[in-house]
Amino acid sequence: MQQSSTRYLLFFQYLGSKYSGVMKAPAHQPLLGVQNHLENAVRRLKPVNEVLVSISSRTDTGVHALCNSAHVDIQRRGDKPPFTEQVLTDALNFLLKPEPIRITRAYRVRSDFHARYRALSRTYVYRLTTGIRHPSELPVTEKDLCWTLGDMELDISAMKKAAAVLMGTHDFSTFRALSSDAPFKNPVKTMEVVQMQPGLSFSQRHFHRDVQFWELTFQSRSFLYKQVRRMVGALVAVGRGKLSVAQIQVLLDARDSTAYPQNIAAPACGLFLINVEYDSSDLMP
Structure with missing residues (x-):
């Protein structure tokens, strides 16, 4: 049979x-x-x-x-x-x-x-590093696993304020990279978590104590194409003083992908999908 x-x-x-x-x-x-x-x-x-x-x-x-x-x-x-x-x-x-x-x-x-x-939600973490003069100084254990921002201080307080602007339900059209299916996807998303906190690394703990790791966490039921990388890039621009917290709100209100500043999106290497959540009842046949 x-x-x-x-x-x-x-x-x-x-x-x-x-x-x-x-x-x-x-x-x-x-x-x-x-x-x-x-x-x-x-x-x-x-x-x-x-x-x-x-x-x-x-x-x-x-x-x-x-x-x-x-x-x-x-x-x-x-x-x-x-x-x-x-x-x-x-x-x-x-x-x-x-x-x-x-x-x-x-x-x-x-x-x-x-x-x-x-799926009920998806959670992404984006990893950043500061305190490194040149990318060649990045610990070998972190190669292709984070975005190296150089030997600079980020305005963490401003970045956290900008992250708060992205929380909740919004039209995220500005933070969507254009793709063939863009017109067919609803740009309204609810960000349940947008937070920044110090990160941990084996190499930092044992060998490279001057390297500072940061983690940006984003949770929502779904995301638009390259939305997380574009949100991270905008938050880092705030941390560098290239954008203000008020300008993040202006970008959000624009609802226009072409309003997003050129060449500030975060690279792919620092982005991790860390969880896809389901109702426990779905896991029992």
């Missing part, structure tokens, strides 16, 4: 530096997406069905994740029972071993569960 397919929710992490982003890229491209590697690993488990890994949260080239998520259907041959969550996690990690991609958890979920649309 042929088993029906089983849907799994996968939580996974990756270093984004060597990928075109999390989404699948054409096979002929020199850089593949994380999704390409996830689907290839599932195919090596030899399911009967066509393999499609549905990603919950898009991240771009160079952006990292400590916790992204996706769902996938797996139908085994003949009368083989469904994989247990632990067996599936271990098998995929074995098959992904050459890549900086790891499955952290797997859950069996209902057949109509959708990783993207059932």
Whole structure:
């Protein structure tokens, strides 16, 4: 008797530096997406069905994740029972071993569960460093994992005031980079968390005590294309004295992507997706 397919929710992490982003890229491209590697690993488990890994949260080239998520259907041959969550996690990690991609958890979920649309919130952290005269002085353990701002003092108080302006429900059109699907996405988002606090680093704690790390945290149900990087860039501009807190409000009120100042968006390397949250009832099939 042929088993029906089983849907799994996968939580996974990756270093984004060597990928075109999390989404699948054409096979002929020199850089593949994380999704390409996830689907290839599932195919090596030899399911009967066509393999499609549905990603919950898009991240771009160079952006990292400590916790992204996706769902996938797996139908085994003949009368083989469904994989247990632990067996599936271990098998995929074995098959992904050459890549900086790891499955952290797997859950069996209902057949109509959708990783993207059932997500309650997404949380991003952006990492900054100050106290370094030149990027070449960045500790090797932090390479491609933070934005190095040089040997400068940031006005942290002003940055926190500007962050407060972004809290709550607003039209974030100014903080959206233009993309092909931009006109079809609602620009009104609710920022549940926008905060700045000192960060921690192994290298800072043990070897590089003059390096200061900062973390900017953003939580919302969803985000616009490159919204976090553009918000971070604007907050850093405030910290550097290039923008005022009042100008952040002006940018927000403009509701126009072209009003965003040129060349201030934060680079991808410091951005981490750290959590995708679901209702606990969704994790029980």
